Amino acid sequence: MPDPILSIKNLAVEFKTDDGIVHAVDDITYDVFAGETLGIVGESGSGKSVSTMSILGLIPIPPGRIASGEAFFKGQDLLKLGKKELQRFRGDEVAMVFQDPMTSLNPVLTVGFQLDEAIKTHYPKESDDKVKARTIELLALVGVPNAAARYDQYPHEFSGGMRQRAMIAMSIANSPSLLIADEPTTALDVTIQAQVLEVMKTVQAATDAATILITHDLGIVAELCDRVIVMYGGRIVEEGDVHTIFAKPRHPYTIGLMDSLPKLTEDEEWLRPIPGQPPSLINRPPGCAFHPRCFLSQGRARCREEVPALEAMETPGHQAACHFGEELIGYRSKFSEPVTAGSDA
Amino acid sequence: MTEPSVPIGGQIPVEQGASAAPSVAPPGLTDATVEAGLEIKVRSQWDYARRRFLRHRLAMAGLIGLIILFGAGIFANYIAPYSFEQIDLNNILSPPTFAHNHFFGTDEIGRDYFSRVIYGIRTSEEVGVFVAVLSTFIGLVLGAIAGFYGGWIDNLLMRFTDLVLTLPFLAILLTAAALLGEGSQWRVSFILAVLFWTGTARVVRGIFLSLREKEYVEAAKAAGAGDMRIMFRHILPNTLGPVVVSGTLAVATAILIEAALSFLGFGIKPPTPSLGVLVAGGETNPQQWWLTVFPGLTIVLIVLCVNFVGDGLRDALDPTQRRVRA
Amino acid sequence: MLTYITRRVLYSIPVLIVSTFLSFTFVSLAGNPTAVLRSNPRFSPVTLHLLEHQQHLDRSIPVRYWFWVKEIFTNKLGDSLQTFQPIWPDLTRTAGHTLQVIIIAELLALVLGVAVGIYSAIKQYSVFDYAFTTISFLGFAMPTFWLALLLQILFVDIYLKWNVRIFYTSGLNSPGEGAWSIDRLQHIALPVITLLIISFATYSRYMRASMLDVINTDYVRTARAKGMSEWHVIMRHVFRNALIPIATIAALNFGALLGGAIVTETVFSLDGIGYYFIQKLQNLDLYAVMGYLLITAIAIIVFNLIADILYGYLDPRIRYD
Numbered sequence: 002m003p004d005p006i007l008s009i010k011n012l013a014v015e016f017k018t019d020d021g022i023v024h025a026v027d028d029i030t031y032d033v034f035a036g037e038t039l040g041i042v043g044e045s046g047s048g049k050s051v052s053t054m055s056i057l058g059l060i061p062i063p064p065g066r067i068a069s070g071e072a073f074f075k076g077q078d079l080l081k082l083g084k085k086e087l088q089r090f091r092g093d094e095v096a097m098v099f100q101d102p103m104t105s106l107n108p109v110l111t112v113g114f115q116l117d118e119a120i121k122t123h124y125p126k127e128s129d130d131k132v133k134a135r136t137i138e139l140l141a142l143v144g145v146p147n148a149a150a151r152y153d154q155y156p157h158e159f160s161g162g163m164r165q166r167a168m169i170a171m172s173i174a175n176s177p178s179l180l181i182a183d184e185p186t187t188a189l190d191v192t193i194q195a196q197v198l199e200v201m202k203t204v205q206a207a208t209d210a211a212t213i214l215i216t217h218d219l220g221i222v223a224e225l226c227d228r229v230i231v232m233y234g235g236r237i238v239e240e241g242d243v244h245t246i247f248a249k250p251r252h253p254y255t256i257g258l259m260d261s262l263p264k265l266t267e268d269e270e271w272l273r274p275i276p277g278q279p280p281s282l283i284n285r286p287p288g289c290a291f292h293p294r295c296f297l298s299q300g301r302a303r304c305r306e307e308v309p310a311l312e313a314m315e316t317p318g319h320q321a322a323c324h325f326g327e328e329l330i331g332y333r334s335k336f337s338e339p340v341t342a343g344s345d346a
Numbered sequence: 347m348t349e350p351s352v353p354i355g356g357q358i359p360v361e362q363g364a365s366a367a368p369s370v371a372p373p374g375l376t377d378a379t380v381e382a383g384l385e386i387k388v389r390s391q392w393d394y395a396r397r398r399f400l401r402h403r404l405a406m407a408g409l410i411g412l413i414i415l416f417g418a419g420i421f422a423n424y425i426a427p428y429s430f431e432q433i434d435l436n437n438i439l440s441p442p443t444f445a446h447n448h449f450f451g452t453d454e455i456g457r458d459y460f461s462r463v464i465y466g467i468r469t470s471e472e473v474g475v476f477v478a479v480l481s482t483f484i485g486l487v488l489g490a491i492a493g494f495y496g497g498w499i500d501n502l503l504m505r506f507t508d509l510v511l512t513l514p515f516l517a518i519l520l521t522a523a524a525l526l527g528e529g530s531q532w533r534v535s536f537i538l539a540v541l542f543w544t545g546t547a548r549v550v551r552g553i554f555l556s557l558r559e560k561e562y563v564e565a566a567k568a569a570g571a572g573d574m575r576i577m578f579r580h581i582l583p584n585t586l587g588p589v590v591v592s593g594t595l596a597v598a599t600a601i602l603i604e605a606a607l608s609f610l611g612f613g614i615k616p617p618t619p620s621l622g623v624l625v626a627g628g629e630t631n632p633q634q635w636w637l638t639v640f641p642g643l644t645i646v647l648i649v650l651c652v653n654f655v656g657d658g659l660r661d662a663l664d665p666t667q668r669r670v671r672a
Numbered sequence: 673m674l675t676y677i678t679r680r681v682l683y684s685i686p687v688l689i690v691s692t693f694l695s696f697t698f699v700s701l702a703g704n705p706t707a708v709l710r711s712n713p714r715f716s717p718v719t720l721h722l723l724e725h726q727q728h729l730d731r732s733i734p735v736r737y738w739f740w741v742k743e744i745f746t747n748k749l750g751d752s753l754q755t756f757q758p759i760w761p762d763l764t765r766t767a768g769h770t771l772q773v774i775i776i777a778e779l780l781a782l783v784l785g786v787a788v789g790i791y792s793a794i795k796q797y798s799v800f801d802y803a804f805t806t807i808s809f810l811g812f813a814m815p816t817f818w819l820a821l822l823l824q825i826l827f828v829d830i831y832l833k834w835n836v837r838i839f840y841t842s843g844l845n846s847p848g849e850g851a852w853s854i855d856r857l858q859h860i861a862l863p864v865i866t867l868l869i870i871s872f873a874t875y876s877r878y879m880r881a882s883m884l885d886v887i888n889t890d891y892v893r894t895a896r897a898k899g900m901s902e903w904h905v906i907m908r909h910v911f912r913n914a915l916i917p918i919a920t921i922a923a924l925n926f927g928a929l930l931g932g933a934i935v936t937e938t939v940f941s942l943d944g945i946g947y948y949f950i951q952k953l954q955n956l957d958l959y960a961v962m963g964y965l966l967i968t969a970i971a972i973i974v975f976n977l978i979a980d981i982l983y984g985y986l987d988p989r990i991r992y993d
Contacts, residue, residue, distance in 0.1 A: 362976065513965075518965075520963070524953050526702050628825070632829065638818070646810070646813045650810070
C-alpha cells in the first residue's frame, strides 16, 4: 500500500469555554491516500470539521488547543510547523472549501480579484495577465457561465450555487494534493446541491487530489466517496470502504443513521430516528459516548465503563468501535440490495 | 435558504423525535438509559439573562456604584452635613478638609460643597429617571402603534423621527429650555423627555413590524384575539429587552445633557441644586479646583456606572447582540 | 447615483421647510419677539409701532414665516431684531472659525481613533486594549464642558504659577495675529484637544468593534485558508471592510459638530457659530437664532447625504439606483 498523503495520529483538540473544557476531538487516527475521496460523517458537533481545521491552523488558538497528536502531510508534521510555514501549505498543497458560500467571499472585492489572490499568494512572480487567464479558465472549469465577464463581478451578483463553484475553483487554483471540503453543499438548495456535486466530480477527475469530504448527508457520501469514517462525540466509531459500510455497518450508531433514512422503494409507516440528543462534549457520557442512545447496549456495564477501541471486522479495512460488535455480524442494512431507478415507491 | 429537503440520499435528522414513536422500538432502549445520557440542564430565558448579568463584572461594579450614588441622593437629608443653601461667610472658598465636615470644601459664599454635590446627585437622578421613563414610555406607545398598524401611521411616525434627526439636537434643546424651561427642574425634564423618545420609538417600531407577520400572531388572530391583546401579550414582551437597555442608557444621556444645559445657564437654575450649575461655579474661580472637580467627577461616576449596568443588561437581555469572545 | 442624489436633495427641501417652520413657530410663540421689542427702553411707542409693522410682527405667524423665507434669499437673512445689524456676515465669520477648529480636531481624532481601534482589535484583551477601553469609557462618560473646564483651569494655573503661556485659555487669537499663525494655533489648541478626546473615544470604539466583527467573518477565514499572511489578511480584507461604517459615522459626526461645538466654544469664548448661538439665545435675538438653526439644519442634511453616498461608494452591495 502506498504511503498516505495525510496521516493523522492520536489527534486531540479541546476548547476552553465558560462552561468547561469542550473535548471536540478525542484521540482520532486516520489516513488519506492519494487520489481517493474520504468521507467523514457525523452530526453537528461530532468534531468532524474541527479535526481538519485544526491541522491547518484555522482554529482560534485561545480558546482552542491542540492537546496532542501528529498530522503528517507528505512526511511533515503540520502541527509542529510555525505560522509562516503553515501558510505556505494553505491554499497551495492543502486547500479547503467551506460550507456557506454566501459569507465565504469578501463582499467588497470582485470574485476575480479574490481568485487571483489565491494564486498570487503562492506565486507572486507570475504576471497579472497569466493569473487572470488562469482564473477565468478555472471559473469555466467549474461551470460558471460567461466566465470572462463574471471575473469583474462582485459576490452578491453570483447565485449561491455559482459562489460555491467559485469557491471550489479557488481551492483547486494551485493544484493541491489534498482538498478538504467541509459540508460544501449543506447551505444550498437540493437541485443546486446536485450541480455542485457534479462539479466536484469533474474536479476530482481533472486533478489527482486526495479529497476529504465532510458531511452529514449519507447520500453525498454514497455518490462521491471511496472510504468512509463515522464520527460520534469527537471519536471515530467506524471506518471502512463505502460499499461495506453501507451494506454491513457494524456500529449501532451507523446502523441508526442508515435506519433513519426512509427507504424509497418500500412503504414504511414511521421514521426511525435515533432517540436522545447528541452528547455534550463537555460532559461526555463515560465509557462509550453513544451508550445512552444505543439499542445494542441495553444498559450493560461495560458500555458505561470502558471506551471501546476500534476493532477489525470481517472485511479488510473495516473497523468499528463497539464492545458488542460481534452481535451485529450478519446484520445487513436496507442498503445491501442495490436500488434500481424507477422502482415504484 | 435551506429548507428541510426531502432527502434523496437521506439526511440524518438532528431534531430528536422521541415523540415520533417508532412502530418497533429498537430493542433494549429503556427510559433509564436515555435519561442517563441527557446531561443538558433546562434553563429559562430569565435564568440565562440573570446569570449573564451577574457574570459581567463591570456591570456588577456599576450596579454597586449606582446603589451607593443614588442612595446618597435619596437619603441626602440624612447624609449631607449641611443644607445646600446654608451660608457661612466666615468660611468662603476653603479647600477640602475634614474640619467641620467640609469634605469638598466651600464655595464663594461659604456653602458646604459636599452637601451641595449630594443634593445635586438627587436632582440628577430625578431628572435622569424621569426623562428615561417618560421618553421610553412615549417611544414604546408610539412605536408600537406605528409598527403594528403600519400604513400611514407608520409613515407619519417615520417622517417625524427623520425630521427630529435632522435637527441639531443640543441647539433645539437649548432653545426650548431657554424659552420654556424657566429654570425649573420638572419643565426641563419634560422638554428632554419630549425630544428623547424617537430612539426608543424606532427600535420598538422595528420589532413590531417584524413580529406582526409571524405565525403566532396569525394564530392568535384566528383564535379571536383582539388587537390590544396581541400587542400586549405576544409582541410587547419581545421589546422589553432592547427597551430596558435603551432606557437605562437614556438615563446617562439625560443626566449629561441636563448638566450641559444647566452649565450654560439655560437648564436648571439656582436655587435648585444641579451638578451642572455647580461646575459652572468653578468657571469663575479657576484657582479653587475643588469647585470644578468634585461635581464633574460625580457626573462621570454616575454616567460610568449607568453605562456599565446598561452594557451588562444588553449582554444579558439582547440576544441579537453577539458579544465577541476571543 | 446621480438620480439618487437629486432625489435625496429634493426630498430634503420639504423636510427643511417643515423643520424651519416648526422652529420658527416655536421660537416666535415661546420667544415672543413683540414683547422683546417692547422691553427695549430706547423706543418710543411710535417707533415701536413702526418697527412692529416693518418687521411684520402684527401679522400672523405663517405670514411672518413667509417673509422670513423671502429674507433668506433677498436679504441674506436680514437684520437682527436686537442690534439691527445684518445677520449673515456674523454667521459666515463664526462658521469659518468653527470649521477651522473642528476640521483639525476631527482629522486628528479619526487618524488616532482608527489606529488605536485597529491595534486594540488585533491585540484583543492585551494591556493596550484594556487601557484604551478604559480611556474610551471615560471619554464617553465625561461631560464636554467639564473636560473643557478642567483643561482651561489647568492651563490658567500653569500660567499663574510659572508665567508661561503654553496654550491660551480663551479667545480666538491675540490682536493682530492671522488665521493660521502660531498664536491662533495656541488659542485653538485646547478646544481642539477637548473635541479630539471625545471624538477619539467614539472612533476608536467603533473601529475596534468593526474590526472584531470583520475578523470573525467567514471570508476572512477563507483568506487565511488561502495561505495569506496575517498582515496581508488584515490589510487587504479586514481593514478596508472595517472602515466602511466608520466613514459614515465620521461624516455624520462632522455634520453634527458643524452646529458648533456649543459647549466647547462657550467655555473657551471662541468666536464660533456655537458661541454666537448661545449669545443670541441669551439676548432672545430670535431672527439670529433662526438663522443659526437654518444653517445647522442644512449642514446636518448635507452631511447625512454625504454619509449615505460614501457608504454606497465603499460597499458595492449598496447601489442606490
